[in-house]
Amino acid sequence: MKSILHNRGRVVVKIGTSLLADRSKGINEGRVEGLARSVAHVRGLGRDVAIVSSGAIGAGVAALGLKERPRTIPEKQATAAVGQPLLMEAYENAFRKEGIHIAQILLTKDDLVDRGRFVNAKNTFSVLFEKGIVPVINENDTVAVEEIKLGDNDNLAAMVAHLVEADALVILTNTDGLFSDDPAANPAAKLIPVVERITPQIEKLATRSGSDLGTGGMYTKLQAAKRCVSAGIAVIITNGVNPGAIDDVFSGSFKGTLFLPKENALNVRKKWIAFVSHAKGSVVVDDGAGVALMMKQKSLLPSGIIEVNGDFKENDTVSVRNTGGKEIAKGITRYSSVDLSRIIGKKTGEIQKILNRKTSGEVIHKDKLVLIGE
Numbered sequence: 001m002k003s004i005l006h007n008r009g010r011v012v013v014k015i016g017t018s019l020l021a022d023r024s025k026g027i028n029e030g031r032v033e034g035l036a037r038s039v040a041h042v043r044g045l046g047r048d049v050a051i052v053s054s055g056a057i058g059a060g061v062a063a064l065g066l067k068e069r070p071r072t073i074p075e076k077q078a079t080a081a082v083g084q085p086l087l088m089e090a091y092e093n094a095f096r097k098e099g100i101h102i103a104q105i106l107l108t109k110d111d112l113v114d115r116g117r118f119v120n121a122k123n124t125f126s127v128l129f130e131k132g133i134v135p136v137i138n139e140n141d142t143v144a145v146e147e148i149k150l151g152d153n154d155n156l157a158a159m160v161a162h163l164v165e166a167d168a169l170v171i172l173t174n175t176d177g178l179f180s181d182d183p184a185a186n187p188a189a190k191l192i193p194v195v196e197r198i199t200p201q202i203e204k205l206a207t208r209s210g211s212d213l214g215t216g217g218m219y220t221k222l223q224a225a226k227r228c229v230s231a232g233i234a235v236i237i238t239n240g241v242n243p244g245a246i247d248d249v250f251s252g253s254f255k256g257t258l259f260l261p262k263e264n265a266l267n268v269r270k271k272w273i274a275f276v277s278h279a280k281g282s283v284v285v286d287d288g289a290g291v292a293l294m295m296k297q298k299s300l301l302p303s304g305i306i307e308v309n310g311d312f313k314e315n316d317t318v319s320v321r322n323t324g325g326k327e328i329a330k331g332i333t334r335y336s337s338v339d340l341s342r343i344i345g346k347k348t349g350e351i352q353k354i355l356n357r358k359t360s361g362e363v364i365h366k367d368k369l370v371l372i373g374e
Helices: 029-044 056-063 073-097 109-113 115-130 145-150 153-163 218-229 245-251 268-275 287-294 337-343 348-355
Strands: 010-015 048-053 102-107 134-139 168-173 234-239 256-259 281-285 305-310 317-321 327-332 369-371
Touching (some): 010 029, 010 153, 029 245, 048 073, 048 153, 056 073, 102 109, 102 115, 109 115, 115 134, 115 153, 153 168, 153 218, 153 268, 168 218, 168 245, 218 234, 218 256, 234 245, 268 327, 268 369, 281 287, 287 327, 287 369, 305 337, 337 348
Parallel strands (some): 010 048, 048 134, 102 134, 281 317
Antiparallel strands (some): 234 256, 281 305
16 A cells, blocks of 8 residues: 555545534534645645545535435525535635645536536646645535536546546545445444455445435445546545544555556546546447457547437547447547438548548547547
8 A cells, every 4th residue: 555655646635524514513623624734744745635525515504504404406505505615614724724725616517528628627726736725626516406416526526536637536434445244234344455446246335325414425435436546546435534544544554445546547638538528429330340449449430330329519529339239438529420420331531522521531539539448
C-alpha cells in the first residue's frame, strides 16, 4: 500500500453525509475541522487535494427541523438550498484556521457529459490548484432534478477524479471498507484489505442501502471504484469516523480497502469517453468490422456499419455494438445520424460524392474509440 500511494500527486477525497450531518445537531463542525487539518497535512506533502462533499440536504434537514430526509423533488431542492451555504460556512471556517482558501464548485451531470463544459471545468480546476486553493465540490441539488433522483456523490467523486486527472480517490464513509459479508448481519465478516480486480464475485458483496440522510451505500462506492481503477486511479475506502483517517492513508497504515489501479491507464480523452460521456445513439457493425476494432485496433469505417440507431450529431458519443447487440466500444462520431444513415456500407471513396463535401472517411477514429474492457 505504501508503494502504491507513495508518489500519488493529486487526490480526491469524498466524505459522506453520515459523517457530516446529524438530523438534530446539523453539521459536525469538529469533523470538518479534522478534515481541514488532514488536508493541510496532505498538501504539505506536495499533493493537490479536491473534496467532494455530501451533506447539503442533511444540513438543511437539521436547519429546518425536519424529522426525516425529504422525499419529493421540490422538498429536496429547497432543503439543499438551505443546507448548502451552511455546509460551505463550516468548510470556510475550518480551512481559514489552516490558512487555506477554498472554492465552492457545484456541478450537474451536464457539466461532465458535455465535452465543452467538461473542458471548461477542467481548466477551472487547474487554475485553482495552481493557486493553492482547495475545491469543495457537490452536486447542484437545487436545480439538478435527475441528480437528486438518481445521482450519488460516490460516482460524482469518480467523475471528478477523471476530470482533475487524480491519482487516487479516497472515500470516507462510516464503515471500515468492503467486507466478505454484511458486517451488520454477520459478525464473522472479514475486511478485504486489497482488491486486485473487481470481479462479479466482488460486486455481489456490495449492498445498495445508504444512511437515513444520505444516498448510496457500498454498492455505489464499488461503482465508483470500477470507474476509477480501469482508468489507472487507485481507490481507498476507509472509515472517516477515525479522526486520522486521511493521515493514515498516506502513511500506508490505514484500515480499509484498497482497489488497485490498472497499470495501462487510458489517456484523458479516452477516460472521458469511457467513464463520463453518455452515448447519444448506437451503430451496429458486421463481424469483419468487429474484428478490425477488437483485434487490430483499427478506426471504424462506414463500410463495416450495417445499422444506425438514435438521433445524434457530429462529435457526439455513440455506442458500437456487434450483430448480437453487445456493446464492444464507445467513441466520438464524425458524422450525424442523418449523414451516417446515408453512407453505411459504403466505401471511403464513395462518401464524398454522396454527402457532397470533403470527409476524412472514418466514422470513429481509433484515437477517439475506447474498447469495452480496455
